[in-house]
Amino acid sequence: MSELLQLLTPEGQRLHHPDYDVDISGEELRGLYRDMVLVRRLDTEAHALQRQGELGLWPPLLGQEAAQIGAGRALRPDDYAFPTYREHGVAWTRGVDPVSLLALFRGVTNGGYDPADHGFALPTIVIGDQTLHAVGYAMGVQRDAGLDSPPGSGVISFFGDGASSQGDVNEAFVWAAVNNAPVVFFCQNNQWAISQPLSRQTRIPLYRRAEGFGFPGLRVDGNDVLAVLAITRAALDRARRGDGPSLIEAYTYRMGAHTTSDDPTRYRVETELEQWRLKDPIERVRAYLLRTGAGDRAFMDEVDQQADDMAARLRQACRDLPDPAPDAMFAHVYAEPQDLVQQEQRWWREYLGADHG
Amino acid sequence: MQTFRMPDVGEGLTEAEIVRWFVEPGEQVDVNQIVCEIETAKALVELPCPFEGTVAQLHATTGEIVPVGGDLISVETADEPPAREPVLVGYGTSNEKPVRRRRRPTTPQGTQSPEAGPPGAETKPVRHGGYEVARSTEERLTTEQPRPRTKPPVRKLAKELGIDLAAVDPTGPGAVITRADVERAAAQRQSAPTGSEQIIPVRGVMRSMAKAMVDSAFSAPHVTEWLDVEVGESLRLLDRLRERHPDHKWSPTVLAAHALVTAAVKHPRVNATFDAEAEVILVHPAVHLGLAVATERGLLVPRVANVNTMSLVQLAGAIGTTTEAARAGTLPPADLTGSTISLTNVGVFGVDGGTPILPPGQVAILCLGRVVERPWVVNGQIAVRPVVTLTLSFDHRCVDGQLGSQVLSEVAQFLHDPAVGMAG
Amino acid sequence: MGEPVTLAAALNQALHDAMDDDPKVLVMGEDVGRLGGVFRVTEGLHAKHTDARVIDTPLSESGIVGAAIGLAMRGYRPVCEIQFDGFVFPAFDQITTQLAKMHARSDGATRLPVTIRIPYGGGIGAVEHHSESPEAYFAHTAGLRIVTCSHARDGYQMLRQAITCDDPVIFLEPKRRYWDKAELGDVGEGLFQSRVVRAGGDVTVVCYGPMVRTCLEVAGLAHEEDGLSLEVIDLRSLSPLDLGPVFDSVARTGRAIVVHEAPVFGGLGAEIASRISEKCFFSLEAPVLRVGAPHAPYPPSKLEHHYLPDVDRILDAVDTVRGM
Secondary structure (H helix, E strand, O other): OOOOEOOEOOOOOEOOOOOOOOOOOHHHHHHHHHHHHHHHHHHHHHHHHHHOOOOOOOOOOOOOHHHHHHHHOOOOOOOEEEOOOOOHHHHHHOOOOHHHHHHHHHOOOOOOOOHHHHOEOOOOOOOOHHHHHHHHHHHHHHHHHOOOOOOOOOEEEEEEOHHHHOHHHHHHHHHHHHHOOOEEEEEEEOOEEOOEEHHHOOOOOHHHHHHHHOOOEEEEEOOOHHHHHHHHHHHHHHHHHOOOOEEEEEEOOOOOOOOOOOOHHHOOOHHHHHHHHOOOHHHHHHHHHHHHOOOOHHHHHHHHHHHHHHHHHHHHHHHHOOOOOHHHHHOOOOOOOOHHHHHHHHHHHHHHHOOEO | OEEEEOOOOOOOOOEEEEEEEOOOOOOEEOOOOEEEEEEOOOOEEEEEOOOOEEEEEEOOOOOOEEEOOOEEEEEEOOOOOOOOOOOOOOOOOOOOOOOOEOOOOOOOOOOOOHHHOOOOOOOOOEEEOOEEEOOOOOOOOOOOOOOOEEOHHHHHHHHHHOOOHHHOOOOEOOOEEOHHHHHHHHHHHHHOOOOOOOOOOOOHHHHHHHHHHHHHHOOOOEEEEEEEEEOHHHHHHHHHHHHHOOOOOOOHHHHHHHHHHHHHHHOHHHOEEEEOOOOEEEEOOOOOEEEOEEEOOEEEOOEEOOHHHOOHHHHHHHHHHHHHHHHHOOOOHHHHOOOOEEEEEOHHHOOOOOOOOOOOOOOEEEEEOOOEEEEEEEOOEEEEEEEEEEEEEEEOOOOOHHHHHHHHHHHHHHHHOHHHHHHO | OOOOEEHHHHHHHHHHHHHHHOOOEEEEEOOOOOOOOOOOOOOOHHHHHHHHHEEEOOOOHHHHHHHHHHHHHOOOEEEEEOOOHHHOHHHHHHHHHHHOOHHHHOOOOOOOOOEEEEEEOOOOOOOOOOOOOOHHHHHOOOOOEEEEOOOHHHHHHHHHHHHHOOOOEEEEEEHHHOOOEEOOOOOOOOOOOOEEEEOOOOEEEEEOOHHHHHHHHHHHHHHHHHOOOEEEEEOOEEEOOOOHHHHHHHHHHOOEEEEEEEEOOOOHHHHHHHHHHHHOHHHOOOOOEEEEEOOOOOOOHHHHHHHOOOHHHHHHHHHHHHOO
């Protein structure tokens, strides 16, 4: 395959690239490992909770840990990210408590946190809409800095291979290009849109779409956290200094189902999964840590323990999530008071307050 | 002991079939260990155990279809079951049954559409572009008199009957005019004013009189008898009394009153009250004469008390005083009630007789006509003499025809020959 | 006519039979082919008819409807699937500006016999955009026909009729009823006709789609608990509305309520209530009340049972009209 940036092979061998590389310390590397292990654990725990009836739905990110941690760790505090509904790893890097994500999929909230607190928008379930939001936000960043100055911070918009077919995503590309917006379009190509393989969405590699719109596109091994980190840093730097948008295609694989409602055995073959298992994002980092001595078994055991502890906390916290009050649905329909909503809320309270027979 | 119940694993599923168990009773299980595989309408799914412990019981067999919320597997655990059952998103599996709200009673207080409620008192003014929008969008914009409130079918009926709804008194809840209200208005309208009549409100004296008349007329069986009598001697007596006692008013009324009182003393049964409820006749010890007086305000029947103790002159004085006070309106209200037998003079209106209505509580009333010269038979020859018609109405529950006739006859005889009458 | 089948299976059967009967019928949508649809309504079609007639589309709703228009202009009879109600909006432009208007624009020359199947409604514990009731937006657009089935027998026949209809049809499928079973069989009513599903004399209950089953439950409870007899009418067709049976009913009962999952404000209940007021003015003993959702976005699933009409809220409306 042409043009697939890789800095760490599946076996854990370090590669170098003249244009995109990272100078990474042992501590940072251990940090990335810890991130990915914990994120994988939170994902599998949430999946089990759904199977136990504690969540209505869970979209797993299994296999995409490197793509998300690598991109997330390239962000600065003053950057802003627009996720889909699967970016639990990026949420992690932005300081969003995983319990907030559980709350969303448990059905106690349609949100779960204040985006402004984390520089991380709420998950968007309608496919692709968030890419336009990202461009608009980026246009705001430009205006805050002054149109003749470097924007100073960057915006990243996540979406999948399926989303690349949506009108809104293509319109976002147009807008970003003609406005020279400081936005990084980060496409996690996990090969599947529910049951639709990549071939149903495109005839050319996705990263090459960018050229048609007039900005650079690059493809990276999405299971290589170092490569993702390197390339995302570079793209964000580009944006921050005013050189405009870019497209990153993180080539990865959706190891799990689309969501817990999906049954991938109906349209995928086990051999494909086996091949991708060999490219596991965490395994290669483990191998590299052990080989270089940057991380030992004791460290890995400690991380596993941390994962167990976190999992137990998540299980309990999930079950403890309070149900919303019945009239919460009237609380924030509008920012300013609105008669009809107030009337209906009053009626509701009166109706619910009536005797229970 | 905790029990894992069938979850809704696929957004709206209702049941699933057990395909395979991976554990059996007695086995140790860890949290998230796969305990069974199920098949839903959408997929094959492995279910992980929510708790750790020893498997106590499997609640379904392979091939069995279990509804969402049904028991799957029970495990002996170290922990107590949580206070809150896992709520299975979609259909719920809490221990409590869903609470059925008692429905509101069928009175028209609340309605489903919240628009029927009062406008939002909580609405704070909002400023948009400098224009304050304080008014609730549902407030009435006008304060003019609203239309009469009623239902479409009733409105149609009123129109067909020609009834103006604005004039109908609503008796329905919420001041709504009912069908019955309209029908009643139509019935009343038979005698409704056409608009050119003078409308006199019935108040005060008129009102009391009307009530009294109705009460009496429709409870006591009235019998009326009359008698014409020649009263020359009475007239000559009155002349002499005028000369002798010029400060009193001397009229046939006074003599008739004296005659009536004399007869009442002799026949106490006509000076009584018939109490229908207690089924007793109360014979009064004293005679209090009710004297019908025409005043500006209407007919009054003031009481001249204890007339049975008065001489004729005293009676004349009392009658005069009472009549004057009644006309002047200075009588205390207590003096307008309490008479035991009454006298009314229609002769002053130029009328001979009538059918007087008993004041409530009395059983006899004498009506005096005009004194007028009439042809009369005297010693077999036609002569012209002063004659008056006397009418007596009595309550036949208490006073029968014989007594009534006797009383009337005695009064007449008195007026024909007063000297003999006053002798006893 | 045989074993009861689920609504999803009945719809699947209808698609199989429609495709067998008419080679111009195509099925298109996301995940409809190999997967058989996320609710399995298109199961087995791709195996039988291949890519030529069962098209797994790119992830692009506007594309689905836009391409269907083109296919229809070429003489095909496309049956589109929009995966969930909340995802129809990227296609809203193609549906309202093109699909609805082409016949009129062409002075009748162009027919677009496109069927758009949309699972709709809530009550399944889902995340955002999977529980909407968007029928009012479409009913408001002339040129479209909107119908909705409530159970398997209607589902089969109505879908077959919708596919053969030469006008664009939005076919709304109540997803919370997909797993309800009923026997298939002949359906007396035409596609655009309503039906009295339970006769009664006290109050007229007008409903459609997922609320039909709920209203029948309400009628059962009302009879059991209060001796009331409710007349329940399944509208089946939302545009055009077949209100004749409703007017006849209100002429007898004098009291009517309309029930739908969609919000009351600006919902189809308003249109229906208005027409009943017009035609049955002198029969009405009470205003026509509407039971639906409040004017608020569909809440997190934990609150949906408060948001959607339930038996108690519907009975409350019945009591209210009776009390007037």
